[in-house]
């Protein structure tokens with residue numbers, strides 16, 4: 447018998463029914479008043495989510511599009527930036543810089559570790575020519591959260607722009623950009639925002655805008671100054687992904703209805719559920735210290751590959767989870783719990799993991815892992831929620 451399918455990957459994430467229905471409406475024209483109303487509604491919701499007084503621009507591209515726009519609009523060829531490479535997405539920053547002629551100095555860490563503010567301060571002191579720090583808030587390939595708030599306290603005192611990839615953070619864990627002093631915050635549609643892939647969003651601080659204004663435009667499609675001008679008139683420079691924006695208005699209404707605090711509490715509690723369950727099952731967590739809120743990554747014991755395990759969990763038990771990335775593809779499993787995921791989905795995920803593991807000959811010690819996981823969830827629902835960057 448076929449199971450109901452549950453998508454527990456760290457992007458794409460499940461989409462609520464009301465968001466799907468909102469995307470099914472008639473097409474409208476993007477230079478007419480109705481579109482301007484749509485964009486106005488979206489602006490308000492996005493600004494609240496980003497924690498910024500400035501405009502949040504929508505680009506028709508996946509998350510990497512906004513990452514690319516950040517590099518090409520803020521740094522000239524020949525400039526030097528520091529990239530925090532603690533996983534696949536950190537490496538992506540260096541790759542984008544390379545393609546754009548910007549020199550990337552990687553601050554490399556073992557996969558599973560978070561950068562420390564001290565290490566970052568040292569790197570900045572040692573290389574006074576650095577004009578930007580490019581990093582993830584949450585490194586989705588390992589499940590680590592970097593201390594962006596503390597790092598922003600360093601960069602805002604210097605002539606260094608802090609560019610934060612919040613693709614697996616915005617709408618998942620607190621990252622108010624103005625309050626923290628982040629210069630560029632960006633995200634994509636297919637993770638915390640509960641939408642299909644295809645949109646990315648980016649916001650700049652006043653000093654980041656000043657930097658962008660000082661440079662000649664070098665990208666026709668991703669021109670943030672042009673987009674900002676259009677955005678002020680409730681327009682986009684090019685034909686927007688109209689249907690996705692209808693979905694976005696609905697998902698932002700859900701955020702506004704629940705309130706960000708309640709959303710973060712739920713995300714935090716789900717994180718506690720997943721971590722407690724994974725630990726009780728006897729798996730080691732990949733993240734060494736700072737765990738991110740949107741996913742939990744675990745290390746498989748030798749002899750058990752992620753491929754057969756995840757194929758079994760999906761085909762036999764209906765739960766789709768993700769492998770590790772890069773050199774950890776075989777040895778790591780990543781359970782996504784960002785966006786439209788609830789406790790019941792995660793209980794299904796843990797149980798599918800345990801079942802599949804045992805069916806393939808693995809030994810699971812704990813019998814009461816679901817009780818332990820749910821207890822952690824219930825405690826987190828009423829306990830204190832961490833402020834965001836470290837947990």
Ligand SMILES: *Cc1c(COP(=O)(O)O)cnc(C)c1O
Pocket residue numbers: 457508509510511535582584585586611612613614634643
């Ligand atoms: C998913 C993700 C991205 C975006 O990848 P796309 O495939 O371009 O949408 C970027 N950074 C992080 C941290 C991510 O989790």
